[in-house]
Amino acid sequence: MSSPLHDDTALRAPPIAFDNSYVRLPPQFFADQAPTPVAAPQLIKFNEVLARELGLDVETLKQNAAAIFSGNELLPGSQPIAMAYAGHQFGNFVPQLGDGRAILLGEVKDRNGKRRDIQLKGPGPTPFSRRGDGRAALGPVLREYIVSEAMHALGIPTTRALAAVTSGEPVYREEVLPGAVFTRVAASHIRVGTFQFFAARGDTESVRTLADHVIARHYPEIRDRKNPYLALLEAVADRQASLIARWLHVGFIHGVMNTDNMTVSGETIDFGPCAFMDAYDPATVFSSIDRNGRYAYANQPAIGQWNLARLGETLIPLIDSSVDAAIDLANTVIKAYGERFQAYWLAGMRAKIGLVSEEDGDLDLIQSLLATMQQQNADFTLAFRRLAALAGDGDGDGDGGDFAATFNDPQSVAPWLERWRERLARDPQAPAARAEAMRKVNPAFIPRNHRIEQAIEAAVEDGDFSLFEALLKVLATPYQDQPAFAPYAEPPLPAERVLQTFCGT
Numbered sequence: 001m002s003s004p005l006h007d008d009t010a011l012r013a014p015p016i017a018f019d020n021s022y023v024r025l026p027p028q029f030f031a032d033q034a035p036t037p038v039a040a041p042q043l044i045k046f047n048e049v050l051a052r053e054l055g056l057d058v059e060t061l062k063q064n065a066a067a068i069f070s071g072n073e074l075l076p077g078s079q080p081i082a083m084a085y086a087g088h089q090f091g092n093f094v095p096q097l098g099d100g101r102a103i104l105l106g107e108v109k110d111r112n113g114k115r116r117d118i119q120l121k122g123p124g125p126t127p128f129s130r131r132g133d134g135r136a137a138l139g140p141v142l143r144e145y146i147v148s149e150a151m152h153a154l155g156i157p158t159t160r161a162l163a164a165v166t167s168g169e170p171v172y173r174e175e176v177l178p179g180a181v182f183t184r185v186a187a188s189h190i191r192v193g194t195f196q197f198f199a200a201r202g203d204t205e206s207v208r209t210l211a212d213h214v215i216a217r218h219y220p221e222i223r224d225r226k227n228p229y230l231a232l233l234e235a236v237a238d239r240q241a242s243l244i245a246r247w248l249h250v251g252f253i254h255g256v257m258n259t260d261n262m263t264v265s266g267e268t269i270d271f272g273p274c275a276f277m278d279a280y281d282p283a284t285v286f287s288s289i290d291r292n293g294r295y296a297y298a299n300q301p302a303i304g305q306w307n308l309a310r311l312g313e314t315l316i317p318l319i320d321s322s323v324d325a326a327i328d329l330a331n332t333v334i335k336a337y338g339e340r341f342q343a344y345w346l347a348g349m350r351a352k353i354g355l356v357s358e359e360d361g362d363l364d365l366i367q368s369l370l371a372t373m374q375q376q377n378a379d380f381t382l383a384f385r386r387l388a389a390l391a392g393d394g395d396g397d398g399d400g401g402d403f404a405a406t407f408n409d410p411q412s413v414a415p416w417l418e419r420w421r422e423r424l425a426r427d428p429q430a431p432a433a434r435a436e437a438m439r440k441v442n443p444a445f446i447p448r449n450h451r452i453e454q455a456i457e458a459a460v461e462d463g464d465f466s467l468f469e470a471l472l473k474v475l476a477t478p479y480q481d482q483p484a485f486a487p488y489a490e491p492p493l494p495a496e497r498v499l500q501t502f503c504g505t
């Protein structure tokens with residue numbers, strides 16, 4: 001209700017309490033750049049739960065969400081910038097990439113006191129756009145919304161989706177597509193490629209400034225270590241080892257693990273051509289541009305190490321005044337990443353097959369299951385979910401039931417089941433507790449590629465967002481059986497299978 005008395009809007013707390021640290025870094029770190037307004041923004045989705053977690057004024061934002069999350073209206077306290085970065089793309093170094101279609105609006109401290117970036121994707125050109133238009137198409141925006149929120153619900157560190165808006169403008173790719181703007185939230189948008197940007201220019205002082213910023217922001221516990229820059233490399237390596245292991249545990253294929261798409265915070269970022277595997281095959285590749293399988297499912301841990309080596313190179317001058325000594329130290333850390341990854345991966349796989357104890361033969365047991373899954377075309381997600389059921393129900397008639405039915409020849413997995421049961425007999429957990437624990441690490445629901453494509457098609461062709469909404473709903477609790485959504489747990493029919501994904505830039 002309006003009051004006749006004067007109401008000074010400038011005195012009200014702004015709906016987003018921006019507190020921007022990156023703009024306080026030296027000018028070579030970014031370019032000032034405001035979003036370019038769009039014709040007719042319309043809100044698709046605003047993530048109120050996340051907004052509350054960030055401490056934002058949800059009610060005020062809701063009144064003007066389309067204008068704010070398209071970049072048409074800039075809120076007080078926002079200091080919009082495009083960040084500078086470089087990167088190895090498919091192994092080739094590009095000394096200048098940068099935010100070509102993204103603008104950082106600013107940072108907030110969330111409810112837990114953690115600093116988070118709020119960034120628009122698709123807000124128009126920046127000094128880093130090269131020949132690009134700085135815009136995003138609706139399809140990739142929906143894909144990132146669905147998959148990043150699904151990753152979060154799966155418990156995997158990831159950037160988040162705060163909002164999606166259609167722009168009311170076309171974007172011109174191979175075809176004319178509806179435009180959209182996506183609002184991304186990240187612990188930070190600092191990448192391996194951000195370090196490379198300065199290292200490639202021989203600007204060691206900026207590398208040091210960036211490293212100090214990253215330590216203060218993401219790894220304050222290492223600040224007082226004897227060699228904080230070596231500790232930084234180690235900390236990033238540890239987070240990436242853990243992250244990539246978790247991708248493998250749910251069948252996630254990032255698709256474009258260029259060094260500019262690897263965060264130093266350890267969050268998953270950039271959902272361009274990503275996809276989840278249906279039938280288990282370690283060589284699975286979806287991205288249309290990944291012709292040699294560089295970023296195939298099973299190559300991801302090794303690529304993680306390759307990217308960390310590139311980060312290590314940028315830190316050499318900070319690690320030790322003797323280059324040889326610095327290289328030795330960095331190499332020790334990069335080699336140890338392999339063991340860390342293996343430990344994270346094995347721990348997660350043990351949990352997936354229901355083990356809380358450890359035996360030397362466990363690795364072989366796990367590999368034997370995976371090999372049978374691969375030979376027999378078993379659906380990765382469905383098989384593990386049904387294994388959980390098997391662990392709880394006891395054996396029944398001992399034929400492996402629904403679990404075995406996910407293999408082309410259900411009999412093929414019988415010898416493995418026998419080994420597994422022998423092993424479970426030496427594991428202390430009771431069957432019901434084991435089944436319960438297994439359900440918490442073996443999701444019933446993943447964002448299956450064919451479902452994402454169906455949701456995108458309905459939205460792009462018919463303006464129908466109901467499949468998008470349904471996917472968000474079912475994927476919000478992926479470890480719970482949701483009988484109403486049972487078809488979403490199923491792999492695609494042969495005619496539904498999606499074999500390729502596209503970057504969508």
Ligand code: AMP
Nearest residue numbers: 097098099100101129132133134135505
């Ligand atoms: P990505 O494939 O998202 O990792 O992007 C790689 C680089 O290309 C980044 O520097 C992006 O900012 C830039 N880029 C991608 N799409 C566009 C676009 N439509 N306009 C301008 N720059 C873009």
Ligand code: MG
Nearest residue numbers: 260261269270
């Ligand atoms: Mg990128």
